[in-house]
Amino acid sequence: MFEQVVPVNRERHGSKKVRVTGSFAFASKFHVAYVTIHEFARASSIYPIVFLEDKDNDEFRPVAMMGLEAGENLFVDQEGNWSASYIPAIIRRYPFALTKAPDGERYVVCVDEGSDLLSDTDGAALFDAEGNPTQVIENVKRYLGELQQMDMMTQEMGKYLVQNNLLTPLNMRVNAGNEVRSITGCYVVNEERLNNFSDAKFLELREKKYLPAIYAHLLSLPQIERLASLKKPAGASEGAQPADGDAGADASGPGKKRRKDMLQ
Numbered sequence: 585m586f587e588q589v590v591p592v593n594r595e596r597h598g599s600k601k602v603r604v605t606g607s608f609a610f611a612s613k614f615h616v617a618y619v620t621i622h623e624f625a626r627a628s629s630i631y632p633i634v635f636l637e638d639k640d641n642d643e644f645r646p647v648a649m650m651g652l653e654a655g656e657n658l659f660v661d662q663e664g665n666w667s668a669s670y671i672p673a674i675i676r677r678y679p680f681a682l683t684k685a686p687d688g689e690r691y692v693v694c695v696d697e698g699s700d701l702l703s704d705t706d707g708a709a710l711f712d713a714e715g716n717p718t719q720v721i722e723n724v725k726r727y728l729g730e731l732q733q734m735d736m737m738t739q740e741m742g743k744y745l746v747q748n749n750l751l752t753p754l755n756m757r758v759n760a761g762n763e764v765r766s767i768t769g770c771y772v773v774n775e776e777r778l779n780n781f782s783d784a785k786f787l788e789l790r791e792k793k794y795l796p797a798i799y800a801h802l803l804s805l806p807q808i809e810r811l812a813s814l815k816k817p818a819g820a821s822e823g824a825q826p827a828d829g830d831a832g833a834d835a836s837g838p839g840k841k842r843r844k845d846m847l848q
Contacts, residue, residue: 587698589681594715597695601707602679602720607664608671610678610699615651617672620734621741621797623648626670628804632811634770635742635751644742644751644771646801648672649811652758652765658814673731682728691732693725741794748785750777760812772805773798 590596611617616636619627624646627633631648638645650657659668679699682691695702695710708720745751752774756767778798781789789795 586679586681586696589683589694589696591683591692592680592695592710592721594711594717598711598715599704600695600711601703601705601709602695603701603703603707605701608660608666608675609664610701611666611675612657612660612664613655614657614675615654616647616649618674619646619648619672620731620738621646621794622734622737623670623673624797624800624804627672628800628807630668630670630807630810631804632807633801633804634754634772635745636770643739644746646738646742647770649770649808652760652767652808652811652815658811677724677727677731680724680728682732691728693721693728741792741797744792744794745773750774752777756808758808758812761815765812767808773801775802 619633624633627648631650633646633648635644635646637643650659652658659666661667679696679701681694681696683694684690685692701707709718710721712718750773751771754767754770754772757764758767759765786795789798
């Protein structure tokens, strides 16, 4: 998603503006998006939520699947509209990101200079005529700060799942686009192991507030069928059921969302 991320500063970005647009064309090639546990409830009725291993940081991170293969986002149409009722926060915060400063103790606001949302002429200014940060920067700081807190809690849950051997590889095949697709390389909570938890362990999960996120994750897995159906030609038969239960409420209505919640 990010091509050229650099810290925001007045010397480099004093004349830059960020476009407020309803287009999500920049995300049309992203088949997964990182989500925090606070997003599970809303995202689970639309996207399958699975865990990917981040070997560089030695952790497992939850992502919403938006396609069955790299380079496809089945929720962005040719006009750049997002055809679902919920958009992951990492997509909505683009082209901004929060990264650790070199001292490893602070976080700094960064921007993707490779994004076409950054402009010299159109949009909301990042700095005023005196070189002071505008309300745009202040809103971005607040928004990213809130996401950072959610991210820390999500990382803690991922560590807990690993420590308690609750993650297991997902291996399944679905019929999509008139061909069989194999879904591998991701992990899901092992429901049998979860059900064998002791009363004390279940109480621990409740106290940590992980139970709602875990069950939202498990309930999201049938949404893999939705991804398969989105790849089918018109009039094709339904794909194989990836899991028991209903695929959830339809969320394919218009999704012409804007990032005004962050910029204004």
